[in-house]
Amino acid sequence: MAQNQSSAPDTSRRSERSRRAIYDAALALVAEVGYPKTTIEGIATRAGVGKQTIYRWWSSKADVLLEAFLDLGNQAAEAAGHVPYTIPDTGDLAADLKSVLRATVDELGNPAFEAPSRALAAEGVVNEELGRRFVAQLLGPQLQLYVDRLRTAQETGEVRPDIDPRIALELFVSPLAQRWLQYTGPITYEYTDTLVDYALHGLAPR
Amino acid sequence: MAQNQSSAPDTSRRSERSRRAIYDAALALVAEVGYPKTTIEGIATRAGVGKQTIYRWWSSKADVLLEAFLDLGNQAAEAAGHVPYTIPDTGDLAADLKSVLRATVDELGNPAFEAPSRALAAEGVVNEELGRRFVAQLLGPQLQLYVDRLRTAQETGEVRPDIDPRIALELFVSPLAQRWLQYTGPITYEYTDTLVDYALHGLAPR
Amino acid sequence: MAQNQSSAPDTSRRSERSRRAIYDAALALVAEVGYPKTTIEGIATRAGVGKQTIYRWWSSKADVLLEAFLDLGNQAAEAAGHVPYTIPDTGDLAADLKSVLRATVDELGNPAFEAPSRALAAEGVVNEELGRRFVAQLLGPQLQLYVDRLRTAQETGEVRPDIDPRIALELFVSPLAQRWLQYTGPITYEYTDTLVDYALHGLAPR
Amino acid sequence: MAQNQSSAPDTSRRSERSRRAIYDAALALVAEVGYPKTTIEGIATRAGVGKQTIYRWWSSKADVLLEAFLDLGNQAAEAAGHVPYTIPDTGDLAADLKSVLRATVDELGNPAFEAPSRALAAEGVVNEELGRRFVAQLLGPQLQLYVDRLRTAQETGEVRPDIDPRIALELFVSPLAQRWLQYTGPITYEYTDTLVDYALHGLAPR
DNA sequence: GGCTAAGCGAGACGGTACGTCCTGTCTTGCA
DNA sequence: TGCAAGACAGGACGTACCGTCTCGCTTAGCC
Numbered sequence: 001m002a003q004n005q006s007s008a009p010d011t012s013r014r015s016e017r018s019r020r021a022i023y024d025a026a027l028a029l030v031a032e033v034g035y036p037k038t039t040i041e042g043i044a045t046r047a048g049v050g051k052q053t054i055y056r057w058w059s060s061k062a063d064v065l066l067e068a069f070l071d072l073g074n075q076a077a078e079a080a081g082h083v084p085y086t087i088p089d090t091g092d093l094a095a096d097l098k099s100v101l102r103a104t105v106d107e108l109g110n111p112a113f114e115a116p117s118r119a120l121a122a123e124g125v126v127n128e129e130l131g132r133r134f135v136a137q138l139l140g141p142q143l144q145l146y147v148d149r150l151r152t153a154q155e156t157g158e159v160r161p162d163i164d165p166r167i168a169l170e171l172f173v174s175p176l177a178q179r180w181l182q183y184t185g186p187i188t189y190e191y192t193d194t195l196v197d198y199a200l201h202g203l204a205p206r
Numbered sequence: 207m208a209q210n211q212s213s214a215p216d217t218s219r220r221s222e223r224s225r226r227a228i229y230d231a232a233l234a235l236v237a238e239v240g241y242p243k244t245t246i247e248g249i250a251t252r253a254g255v256g257k258q259t260i261y262r263w264w265s266s267k268a269d270v271l272l273e274a275f276l277d278l279g280n281q282a283a284e285a286a287g288h289v290p291y292t293i294p295d296t297g298d299l300a301a302d303l304k305s306v307l308r309a310t311v312d313e314l315g316n317p318a319f320e321a322p323s324r325a326l327a328a329e330g331v332v333n334e335e336l337g338r339r340f341v342a343q344l345l346g347p348q349l350q351l352y353v354d355r356l357r358t359a360q361e362t363g364e365v366r367p368d369i370d371p372r373i374a375l376e377l378f379v380s381p382l383a384q385r386w387l388q389y390t391g392p393i394t395y396e397y398t399d400t401l402v403d404y405a406l407h408g409l410a411p412r
Numbered sequence: 413m414a415q416n417q418s419s420a421p422d423t424s425r426r427s428e429r430s431r432r433a434i435y436d437a438a439l440a441l442v443a444e445v446g447y448p449k450t451t452i453e454g455i456a457t458r459a460g461v462g463k464q465t466i467y468r469w470w471s472s473k474a475d476v477l478l479e480a481f482l483d484l485g486n487q488a489a490e491a492a493g494h495v496p497y498t499i500p501d502t503g504d505l506a507a508d509l510k511s512v513l514r515a516t517v518d519e520l521g522n523p524a525f526e527a528p529s530r531a532l533a534a535e536g537v538v539n540e541e542l543g544r545r546f547v548a549q550l551l552g553p554q555l556q557l558y559v560d561r562l563r564t565a566q567e568t569g570e571v572r573p574d575i576d577p578r579i580a581l582e583l584f585v586s587p588l589a590q591r592w593l594q595y596t597g598p599i600t601y602e603y604t605d606t607l608v609d610y611a612l613h614g615l616a617p618r
Numbered sequence: 619m620a621q622n623q624s625s626a627p628d629t630s631r632r633s634e635r636s637r638r639a640i641y642d643a644a645l646a647l648v649a650e651v652g653y654p655k656t657t658i659e660g661i662a663t664r665a666g667v668g669k670q671t672i673y674r675w676w677s678s679k680a681d682v683l684l685e686a687f688l689d690l691g692n693q694a695a696e697a698a699g700h701v702p703y704t705i706p707d708t709g710d711l712a713a714d715l716k717s718v719l720r721a722t723v724d725e726l727g728n729p730a731f732e733a734p735s736r737a738l739a740a741e742g743v744v745n746e747e748l749g750r751r752f753v754a755q756l757l758g759p760q761l762q763l764y765v766d767r768l769r770t771a772q773e774t775g776e777v778r779p780d781i782d783p784r785i786a787l788e789l790f791v792s793p794l795a796q797r798w799l800q801y802t803g804p805i806t807y808e809y810t811d812t813l814v815d816y817a818l819h820g821l822a823p824r
Numbered sequence: 825g826g827c828t829a830a831g832c833g834a835g836a837c838g839g840t841a842c843g844t845c846c847t848g849t850c851t852t853g854c855a
Numbered sequence: 856t857g858c859a860a861g862a863c864a865g866g867a868c869g870t871a872c873c874g875t876c877t878c879g880c881t882t883a884g885c886c
């Protein structure tokens with residue numbers, strides 16, 4: 001039961017005040033000057049905190065930002081009454097998916113979310129460890145909602161029972177993700193609507 | 207009409223030797239120590255080149271790497287007899303796509319390509335200008351091949367004529383891209399085969 | 413007349429154990445790693461003591477060391493039977509001085525004394541307040557012994573009565589001090605013997 | 619023929635401008651805030667210079683200050699017409715020495731000289747390497763002047779021929795040095811006059 | 825013998841400086 | 856004039872200590 005390397009800091013003595021200030025500063029700086037120009041020194045100064053306080057609790061700039069972003073999500077969820085961003089089930093799968101993807105399109109354009117999430121995504125591409133944490137803590141839970149909705153659709157017969165929902169969801173989610181991440185195309189409601197139609201009915205003639 | 211002062215170096219006098227050495231050094235360093243630890247100073251030293259020679263011809267580390275990577279692709283193409291990586295047309299669309307995607311799976315696992323392309327993709331996520339160049343010069347042409355193949359399939363009736371090929375290709379390409387970029391799932395032949403099947407025939411029962 | 417607020421710790425409750433441990437740690441560290449690399453944090457850790465315990469009772473690193481060094485001297489004196497290092501009086505002033513200076517030469521070469529006393533001397537050069545305390549508590553009493561011996565010599569006629577002993581002693585003490593402090597020359601028995609001869613009889617011919 | 623370790627900097631490319639600015643800043647800061655509060659960072663900022671420029675050419679704060687102080691002396695000498703601070707020879711040794719020592723008393727009280735020279739002396743006490751350089755480059759040459767003057771005095775019969783001038787000079791120089799360095803007593807003209815008298819004629823009755 | 829107020833070990837905190845590394849610009853001498 | 860070389864001003868890195876500040880825990884000394 002490893003008590004790892006040199007003197008783990010004492011979590012119970014941790015300053016909540018500083019933690020919040022660091023989250024706020026990190027998110028603000030990433031939004032204002034961009035991720036690469038956001039420095040640990042800058043975060044510390046802006047948060048009115050010693051650099052060591054950051055190095056004591058986080059291992060890197062990306063680490064700070066990931067936690068800050070998660071915290072932001074949690075706060076938003078709490079504010080919205082603990083409903084953590086779900087997928088409607090009106091009985092019409094196509095309509096439900098289109099609606100959620102339209103909401104996602106809106107969110108992707110929201111500057112407050114865009115800066116930090118792009119930064120984290122980029123870092124994750126090149127830093128596998130962070131990438132996997134990003135998925136485990138942020139992306140994964142969201143994708144799971146699609147899995148659940150697709151399972152329901154399989155029960156009602158809207159989706160073939162032999163389909164793997166974890167792969168199926170990528171047919172409409174991944175294209176949107178790629179356009180957003182790599183600027184491979186415009187992001188519009190029509191586009192996401194089309195994705196849903198293509199995914200549900202396929203490309204081949206019936 | 208001399209456009210003098212500071213800028214505009216004379217391309218005709220440019221040292222081919224240095225350019226090659228810089229490409230090689232950049233690619234080698236990214237592969238060896240990773241993109242973030244690759245520095246312009248490091249590239250210059252490794253290439254046996256003055257820093258100014260890099261700053262004279264490129265605007266950033268990412269810029270160097272993008273050109274180096276493009277050059278690498280061109281060289282590979284030339285070596286392979288000028289066939290620039292195409293999509294077969296056996297008349298069986300599903301088989302053709304599965305075959306190409308399996309080749310892509312192999313390529314994504316090739317360490318020589320992985321390091322620089324991940325680095326460029328990551329940089330592109332956060333740096334729109336570079337991202338767009340990455341798409342225009344690398345990703346775009348490759349996606350165009352899918353567009354062409356899908357058009358052919360529309361002519362033979364394998365794909366419905368009302369389908370937009372530019373969007374359709376994303377149904378199987380983007381999921382693979384996302385799994386690779388974001389570590390959202392394992393990448394196997396079965397996976398890509400499944401993607402093609404789902405994309406062509408849809409999720410809904412017929 | 414309570415002098416309350418923050419300051420004035422209660423001396424009666426002071427931990428003798430900690431005080432000793434701090435003295436030991438300070439002297440050991442100065443000897444081992446040198447004065448500049450000796451830190452309050454290091455002393456505290458080595459002494460198994462909280463930093464605050466040091467800051468509560470001393471005002472600076474130099475302060476700790478000065479007390480530790482004084483204590484060391486007191487302990488040595490106590491061990492030696494309370495004779496606090498005196499000057500013999502055999503009736504032969506020259507011989508007595510030579511003998512004491514030779515003993516001093518030996519002491520200056522003793523590593524256990526050298527590290528802390530050099531450190532204190534150096535600090536005193538640049539920090540007048542500490543320098544004066546160093547003189548008042550350490551150097552002064554030792555010089556006073558020379559004053560006394562010279563006074564006796566004046567009574568026996570070995571030294572002219574119009575001589576100021578406080579200045580006279582410097583003729584042989586200061587040169588040794590300077591050679592030790594500033595590395596201006598080698599320190600040997602012959603040297604100190606010569607100093608005594610020159611000082612007693614002068615440089616001019618008789 | 620050692621070409622030492624990692625890449626010795628190219629002296630011929632060195633910026634004279636920066637060197638001067640660094641000397642000035644170092645001397646000014648030591649005078650204004652004291653040696654311990656003088657930091658390399660502070661010197662760099664004040665001199666309008668990058669820190670690396672200091673680290674490239676000097677190995678420590680003390681090193682910078684020593685060179686700055688030597689340079690200050692050289693400049694003063696040059697300004698005064700290349701007469702590097704000498705000892706008069708009027709034929710009256712006592713008078714000459716008293717006169718020089720009185721001048722030294724004045725100099726020791728000069729704030730512009732006091733701060734840096736105290737700092738260097740202190741550092742030299744604790745750092746033998748620097749101490750020896752301090753002596754070799756500053757103190758030694760000055761002491762040599764006394765040696766020369768005493769040699770002349772030996773030729774004229776004012777000083778006994780068997781006296782070692784290098785030791786003799788310490789009888790009046792070292793006491794002054796010690797009082798200055800260690801605050802062991804007041805520094806006045808009477809004091810230095812007395813030192814000369816005692817040293818020349820000894821303490822014992824004739 | 826229990827209560828309470830200190831000293832105590834520990835160490836988190838806001839800071840400052842360290843010495844290193846790299847950026848992007850500028851200058852020097854070679855080809 | 857392009858180039859290798861590298862000095863320069865600047866600035867961020869991650870580390871080490873500073874001196875202050877809480878935390879619980881002993882440990883007196885007074886009721």
